[in-house]
Amino acid sequence: MSTFFTILILFFIVTAIWQIVKIYDLTQVNTVAKDSSQIANDKDNKVNGYLMLGFLIFIYVITIICFIRYGDFPLMSNSASVHGSKIDDLMMISMVLIFFVQTVTQFFLYYFAYKYKGQKGRKALFYSDNHKLEFLWTIIPAIVLTILITYGLLTWSDIMNLDQDEDPMVIELYAQQFNWKARYSGEDNALGKSNVRLIDIDRANILGLDEFDPNAQDDIITTELHLPVGKPVLFKMRSQDVLHSAYMPHFRAQMNCVPGMITQFGFTPSVTTADMRETPEMVEKILNINNIRAEKSKELQEKGEEVLDPYEFDYLLLCNKICGKSHYNMQMKIVVETQEEFDNWINQQTKFKNSLIAQK
C-alpha cells in the first residue's frame, strides 16, 4: 500500500511542478505580449545583471559560512605525525593562494557581467588581442606554479623517501574484506615470508605466513594497531583479495593495499592518543560530537531503541578504496602510546609460532 502512495505522491510532485511551470508559461504570453521574441531585452539584461552581482555575494557568503562552520580545518592543524605538519604548511599556502585567486577572479567575472549588461544602442569595444596582457597572465601563473611545484615536490620526496638509517620499526598492515590486521615483525624487526597460498584457516595461519621461515616465528598478529610515540614506523601494506587503501587521516598517511604486491609508507607518530585527547581543538570537537550524540540518543530513547555511547577520541585506520559491501565499516583502532606502554602491550600478544594450532 505504501508503495502505491509513494508512486502517487511522487507523481503528484512532478505533475505539480510541471503544472506550475505551465501556468507560469501561459501567464507570460499575456503579460509580455509586446516582446515575445524570447531574446533577451534591456529589462532582462538589467534584472540578470543585478542577479549576477547578487550571485557574487552569494558565493562570498557561502564561502564565509563554510569557513566559520568548518574553518577549524581538522586536517590542517593538529597533525599527529612528524611529516604531517609539512603537509599542513603546504596545504595552508595552497589554500591561501587559491582563496585569493578565487575571490579576485570571481569578482571580476560577475562584476563585469553586471557592469557591462547590455543596453540597446550601445556598442561594445572591439578588443580582440593584447599580447602583453596575455603574456602577463601566462607568465604569472607559471612563476607561482613553479614555486608551488618545487615546494610540493620537495615535501613529497621528503615524505616518500624513507631514511633507512633511522632503523624504523617494520609493521605489516594486512587488508581483507572487511577488516584490518597488523603484523609486528618482533625482535628481529624482519617480517617473515608470506603468501596467500599458505593461508590455512584451520591452523589459524590467517595471514599465510611461511611457518618454516625463522623471521616469521616471532611475528605478532593483532587486530589493533599500537605505535610507540616518536619512533619511526615503516608500514608494509598487503591485501589478500581486492584493492584497499590504508587511510590514517590524523597522521596524514595513506597508501593503497594491492593484492600481489607489497606497498609501503612510513612516518613517525608524534602525539600520543592521551595527549591528542587533551588538545583544545580535539576537546572542542569531541564535546560537539557528544552533544550531537546525546540529542540523537534522546530521540532513540523515545522510540525505545538503544542509546548511543558517548564518544571518546581514538586515532583510526580507515579503508579508503571501494572494496565491496562493507567498505563503509572497515576500520581499525590506532593507539599511540609511550614506549613503556607499548612494550607492555606487545609482550601480552601471542607470537606467531605460539598461535598456530597443531595439525591433528
Next chain:
Amino acid sequence: MSEYIEIDPKEDHGHHHKETFITKYIFSQDHKMIAKQYLITGVLFMGVIGILMSLLMRLQIAWPEEPNIIFEFFLGKWAPNGVMDADIYLALVTMHGTIMVFFVLTAGLSGTFSNLLIPLQLGARDMASGFLNMVSFWLFFLSTVIMVASIFVEAGPAAAGWTIYPPLSAVELAQGGSGLGMTLWLVSMAIFIASSLLGSLNYIVTVINLRTKGMTLTRMPLTIWAFFVTAIIGVISFPVLLSAALLLIMDRSFGTSFFLSDIFIQGEVLHYQGGSPVLFEHLFWFLGHPEVYIVLLPALGIASEVIATNSRKPIFGYKAMILSILAIAFLSTIVWGHHMFISGMNPFLGSVFTFTTLLIAIPSAVKAFNYITTLWKGNIQFNPAMLFSIGFVSTFITGGLTGIILGDSALDINLHDTYFVVAHFHLVMGISALYGLFAGVYHWFPMLFNRMLNKNLGYIHFWVTAICAYGVFFPMHFIGMAGLPRRYYTNSNFPLFDDLADTNKIITGFAIVGGLIQIVFLYNFIHSMFYGKKSPQNPWKSNTLEWTASMKHIHGNWKGKIPEVFRWPYDYSKPGYKEDFVPQIKPMKKGETEY
C-alpha cells in the same frame, strides 16, 4: 587548396526525395537528425536516470538509518522495508558515474553538438560519412540499451565504482555486482568505445576535408576547434580503455591473469598469478584523465562561442585560446598518474605527474582570464545560454583551483578519495560540462527545432541550478578536508564524523531542489519543441555560418550554393560597420584587416 568543388544540391541529393519515416527519423544519415537523436537519448533520457540515481544516493547519505519509501519504490527488492542495501548504494555510485561521464557528457555533449555544428559551422553539406555517423549513433544506442538493461540484472548492476578497478570488478566472489552486471557493463562500454571512435574519426575527417572556401583553420569558430581536438584526444585514448576492458573480460572469463595475482577470497585461493591491478589503473586512467577533457573541451568551445556572441565582442585572444586548447589536450595525455599517487607506484613517477599536472593550470588560467576580458566593456545580452556560459566560467574557476591542491602529490596523500575530490571533479567537469551543455541547448535550440525556448523559464532554470550547484559542492570540500571518505554507504559507524551529518543534510536539500528544478528545463524543452515560438533566421545575431543555413532542416543544409567565408567568426562590434555583427560570409572591405 584552391580547388573547391561546387556541389549542386539538386544533383547530389536527388535520390533522397523519397524519404520514409524510417530513413528520416530512425536510420537517418543526416547529421542534424543524428544530433537530435544523441540529444534525446544521451542527454534527456540518460540524464534523467543519472540525476535520479544521485538523488537516491544523497537521500541515503543524509538519512542513512531511516527507512525511506522512496527507496522502496525505486529500488524494490534492493531496499527491503525501505532500507537501502549497501551493495546497491555502491551500484548507484557506479552507474551514476558511468552514465554521467560517458553517456551524458561524452556521447550526449559531443554527439549532439559535434554532429550539429561541425558541418554547419564549416559550411559542409553533411559529415564526411553519413553512413558511419548513423552506425556510430546506433552503436551508441545499443550500448545505452545494454547499460540500462544491466541495472535490472538479478544480482545487481556493476558496483565497483566507475573506475572498475580489479580485482573487485574481476572476481565474482568479491561482490554481487561483479557477475553478469559487470559483464554487461564491459560489453556496453566496448560498444560505446566503438561508437565513440567512429564518431571521432568522422569529426576529424570532416574538419580536415570539408571546410568551405575561405574557411582556413584560423577562421574556424572555437567550438569547432574544441570538437576537433576532443575527437583527436578520443581517438588517442579510447582504444586504450578498450584494450583494458578486453583484458579484463579475459581475466574474468578465460582465466588469464593480466590484472590479478595472489587472491584469497571467501576461504579459497584463486589461481591467478603474476598480474597487477596497478597495470589496470594505468590503462584506465590513460583514458580516464583525457576523458575529463573530452567532457570539458566541448563545453569550453560552446562557452567561447556563446560568450563572444552575447557580449557582442570578439573573443579575447582567439589564437591564445586555440593554443591553450592544444596545450590542454597535449598535457591531458601525460597526467594520468595523478590519480595514482598512492596506488603503490614508484614515488618518483608521482613527482613527474605532479609536475605535468600543475602545468595544466597555466593554459586553464589563460582561458579563464580571456573569458573575463571578453566580458570587459561588452554589451552583454543575458540570454539563458549566456547565463550558463558565465556560470560555466565560474564553476570552472572554483573547481579548477582545487585541482592545484589535488594535483600536488604531497597533499593528495591526505585528500585522495575523500569528499574533497568529489567536490572538485563535480564542479570542474560535472557542473561545468553540464552548464556548457545547457548553454549549447539554449543557444542552438532554434537551429535544432526551428523554435525558441522560453527565456523566462531559462532564467529560473539557471539561477536555481546555479545556487544549488554551489550549495551542494562548496560545503563538500570542507567535509572532505575533515577526512570523510567517499563511497561510504553510511558514516554512522564513525562517531568521529557525527559532526558532519548536518552538513550532509543541507547538501542533500540543495541536491533535491537542484534535481527537481531540471523538470522546468524538461518542460521547456518538450513544450517548446512542439509549441515554441518560431525562430527567426539568426536570433542571436551571430556571425557563424550555421545561421545562414536553412532553419528548416533540409538535406545539404544550404539551398543553392555553399556560402564562402571571408573572415574570422568574431567580428562583433567592429568599427566601420553599422551593425554590431559582421557575418563570416561578408567580404572584407578594402583596407580592412582581419582580427
